[in-house]
Amino acid sequence: MSGRATRRLWRVAGAGALGVLALLFVDRTEATVGVDIGTAVQALDPRAGDGAARHTEQVTYDDDDLELVATYLVTGGRLDAGAPPAHQELWAIAGQVLPPAQLAEIRQLNVVSDGPNGTLGMVHRSSMVADRWVLSLDRAETPTVLAETLVHELAHLVTLRRDDLRAGDEECGDHDVQIEIGCALGGSALADWAGAFWTDPTQPADFDREHFVSEYAASAVHEDLAESFLAYVAHPEEADTPALAAKLAFFDAHPELATLAAEVRIGLALSPAS
Ligand SMILES: [Zn+2]
Secondary structure (H helix, E strand, C coil): CCCCCEEEEEEEECCCCCCCCEEEEEEEECCCCCCCEEEECCCCCCCCCHHHHHCCCCCCCCCCCCEEEEEEEEECCEECCCCCHHHHHHHHHHHHHCCHHHHCCEEEEEEEECCCCCCCEEEEECCCCCCCEEEEEECCCCHHHHHHHHHHHHHHHHHCCCCCEECCCCCCCCCCEEECCEEECCCCHHHHHHHHHCCCCCCCCCCCCCCCCCCHHHHCHHHHHHHHHHHHHHCHHHCCCHHHHHHHHHHHCCHHHHHHHHHHHHHCCCCCCC
16 A cells, blocks of 8 residues: 555553553554454353353454463453563553543453554453453553553443444344444444444445544444544544544534543543643
8 A cells, every 4th residue: 555644653651550651742654554453342142150250251363463472350450460560561551541430341351462563452342241341452562552552442442332332143223323343223422423424334434534533444433433532532633624523523522432531631641632
């Protein structure tokens, strides 16, 4: 591909387990192809039973090059104390970025790697415990990249819940919107987003920078929402076209998302949206 999208990324200093993240904006040219951030939705397994909460679960990765390095349970926002310091530091970045309520929804951390770039991180819906998530983070990424990835994943956590999306092949209801990964349920931010900004929400769109904050955003409705949320939180000045401004204004009109964005900005010491 000829075009390369520049995007502002964060530089994070002092990302130790107890450190405070200081953020500076830096320009970085990022590769335009490759799955950089992922989402997987899996169905809840009714056979999981009451003991499920005490066990880790397997998730599947589309990326064959991704190595699963370690798996830990997370309880009430705290990582398994047996995790080594390097993995505690990864978790500390999640603690810095995610508000406490969303941090508490993560029941498992998978430390993964395919080297720098490539896959950065992803969330899977838990198949064992309702409304809980498995977070995967690539240990080869810098804290800067991981912090930004976590803001993107946060958008998934709050817009791909069971009240937002029904995964699977079932036909969508009258008020739902069929998207690539299932039915965005009527009244959800996800369905509103698809209706407002996508002409065909069932397949990838052609990227153009007037309408999409990144190439990855054009890959699917839910990725567009997550990438745009990241822009809303961290670099709203890049929404310099009417279409992008409308996407950022969407979050202003959805109080749960606007409030979350404000929480994340405070946690990361970013200035409030202008
Ligand atoms: Zn994503």
